Amino acid sequence: MFQFSCPLRWGDLDAQGHVNNAVVVDYLQEARVAFLRSGPATALLDTGIVVVGHQVEYHRPIDYIPDSVTIDLGVSQLGGSRIEIAYAIRQGGEVAALARTVLCPFDFDEQRPVRLSPQDRKFFDGHRIEVEKLRPIPAPDLRGRGLAVPIHVRWSDLDAYGHVNNATFFDYVQQARVAATTLWDPEMARAGSPGSDRLWLVVRQDVDFVSQLSHRIEAYEARVAPVKLGGSSMTLSTELVNPDDGTLYARGRTVLVSAGLDGRPLDLGDRTRELLEPHLVG
Incomplete structure (x- = not known):
């Protein structure tokens, strides 16, 4: 050890x-x-x-x-x-x-x-x-489905090998997730935002790397979609791709838990389910 x-x-x-x-x-x-x-x-x-x-x-x-x-x-x-x-x-x-x-x-x-x-x-x-x-956290391949969120690679995102560092992909997955969930349901805004009455806690997150990602001025694209809605949790899938030719760089799976400001789990609620269900990918 x-x-x-x-x-x-x-x-x-x-x-x-x-x-x-x-x-x-x-x-x-x-x-x-x-x-x-x-x-x-x-x-x-x-x-x-x-x-x-x-x-x-x-x-x-x-x-x-x-x-x-x-x-x-x-x-x-x-x-x-x-x-x-x-x-x-x-x-x-x-x-x-x-x-x-x-x-x-x-x-x-x-x-x-x-x-x-x-x-x-x-x-x-x-x-x-x-x-x-x-x-394992099962999730289907999105195959171009899901909400498209632009992801810009910063020069400082690169590692000693000249490619985007593996840890930085978690930033990209987070950026796509926050952008998507708050668009689907504005009440999923993070704690401290106007109208927010709950926390969204990441309890599990996996990323599989497929191809090396290089710096460029044009944005890449993250495709994100909910793939499972539970009682107080949801699983989201994210795929980072080149929008020009569809090259896949990484797949991510995130499990979010809805919680009160005291940190205790709360049911997602009918409203959130109704707003997210049209975006479900199975």
Whole structure:
């Protein structure tokens, strides 16, 4: 088990006064990089290693405090060219989030995965842990359906490989989700907005990466649609695409819970269901 202490920044907070759900993925990245830099696999960061997908399960808000959050991580699965990292983020001894990241060594010149070297495999194998799998979040492919939300890539969104950083995709998914839900139902405005009487809590968020996304001046497009409406929760699907040729870059699935200002779950309500049902994709 590898442990990392991740300092918080005031700018990590969102409108609800807690660390933003997308920023949590950045904490995972900091812990993962520190882990890789701690041993012989450090070279993978320089030659090329990509994130194939993330699963993040949020258990409680992370508050801003001077102390760091603690992140424990280990290798939960190991294949020929596939590494799954499992994390537990804690604050004050309580679990704030559980997560999984699938990594793949990658040759950017030839645009293909490469197998782990015996040295790297030995390093990862020495950090094996046993954890329970996170349940999958099923969602259909949108195939061009859903509300189109423009997504602009900023130059600062790029990472050391010259592509949009994996953690930044969670910002894009969030931007599309907030734009879509408040258009469908203005009462889904976030806490603190005029007329808002409830919170919308992200309890689970997964992103699968399909293609590398580069910077350009023209906007890309996020397609977003509800795919399931529950009692107090809903599942939204988001696909990031190139509107010019339909190239798919990433798929995201987000589970939102409706809650009162005290944080307790509230029924979605007939009005919200009626407004969202016409946009359901099954």
